[in-house]
Amino acid sequence: MRVFSDYMRSKCRLIQVDEECVRTMVEAGRDRLSDGWRETLELATTAEDLKAAVFDGDRKKSPGRDGIGLELFKVLWEDIACDMRTCSGTGNC
Numbered sequence: 001m002r003v004f005s006d007y008m009r010s011k012c013r014l015i016q017v018d019e020e021c022v023r024t025m026v027e028a029g030r031d032r033l034s035d036g037w038r039e040t041l042e043l044a045t046t047a048e049d050l051k052a053a054v055f056d057g058d059r060k061k062s063p064g065r066d067g068i069g070l071e072l073f074k075v076l077w078e079d080i081a082c083d084m085r086t087c088s089g090t091g092n093c
Contacts, residue, residue: 008083047091050084
């Protein structure tokens with residue numbers, strides 16, 4: 001479990017991005033969205049959203065390039081939920 005925890009923490013390092021480029025990409029598509037969809041996109045992701053994304057996904061699918069399927073996350077959820085919330089910015093433990 002320690003190896004897995006260390007691996008997950010290493011994946012959570014901040015990625016440097018050009019904020020102006022991100023802002024430009026976001027604004028480019030906003031004009032095409034209805035007001036309702038714009039408001040929805042502005043909502044913060046919650047811990048419940050994160051858990052639903054894991055548990056509603058196909059257990060054989062891998063959400064990342066590492067090949068780790070959702071089944072592992074489901075089985076270990078009680079042990080890794082805190083780390084997942086911290087890494088995703090959906091809450092603290």
